[in-house]
Amino acid sequence: MEKISATILAFNEGKRIGACLESLSGIADEVVVVDSFSTDNTVEICHAYGCKVVRREFDGFGAQRQYATSLTSNKYILSIDADEVVSPALRDSLLRLKEEGFTHRVYSVARLNFYCGYPVRHCGWYPDRQIRLFDKRYANWNLKDVGEKVIFRDSVLPEPLDGDILHYRCDTREQYQNVTRNHASIKARVLAARPRPIHPLSPVIHGLKAFWHTYISEGGIFEGNAGREISAESYRAEYLAYRAARQLKNS
Numbered sequence: 001m002e003k004i005s006a007t008i009l010a011f012n013e014g015k016r017i018g019a020c021l022e023s024l025s026g027i028a029d030e031v032v033v034v035d036s037f038s039t040d041n042t043v044e045i046c047h048a049y050g051c052k053v054v055r056r057e058f059d060g061f062g063a064q065r066q067y068a069t070s071l072t073s074n075k076y077i078l079s080i081d082a083d084e085v086v087s088p089a090l091r092d093s094l095l096r097l098k099e100e101g102f103t104h105r106v107y108s109v110a111r112l113n114f115y116c117g118y119p120v121r122h123c124g125w126y127p128d129r130q131i132r133l134f135d136k137r138y139a140n141w142n143l144k145d146v147g148e149k150v151i152f153r154d155s156v157l158p159e160p161l162d163g164d165i166l167h168y169r170c171d172t173r174e175q176y177q178n179v180t181r182n183h184a185s186i187k188a189r190v191l192a193a194r195p196r197p198i199h200p201l202s203p204v205i206h207g208l209k210a211f212w213h214t215y216i217s218e219g220g221i222f223e224g225n226a227g228r229e230i231s232a233e234s235y236r237a238e239y240l241a242y243r244a245a246r247q248l249k250n251s
Contacts, residue, residue, distance in 0.1 A: 060145030090163025122219035
């Protein structure tokens, strides 16, 4: 039977990581957790599930994920976040792969995102297909601080898997706002490092583009109040990222 190593990035995920680890039972032959010095009981929970836990200062999402991959002992890597759960259908797909053997180097998985417990199928949130299972000899994470992805040769075609990763983005609107603002601050540093200048109107222009894309182009209008809140937060996140980037450049 083929073996899979699962990797997880964590920081103060004590309330959610247990469900993630439970869903990996029987799938992952090894679970590697890279923890950014949590101050809650995240590490204790991971140890209780038999995970290999390494503590490391957060150094951007891409670098952190690649570091986690470097600690694994099996060829095939399943990357999952602490606030994600493997669905029953995806579990069946992964168990079948382990039993029958891997036939591809990279596999894509649909991700169903939840906003305050509500499954969102518009706003660009579904199927939100991700490369989450791959042979680390032929693929790995790029080093982008935010917006990271698995990279591989152009001639490789990802194989889609049945089933979803269930992503529980937030329990409250405020929690979602905190996450998007944190990502905006990381993106601001990336934007500020680029050589081209940032126009004074860029924050508003990019914010409006983000709102239009989420609410109109990706159908957020069909998600009711959740769609409006997600779209408004898309505006705010882009606005804050470009505003902070301009301030960094000017300073």
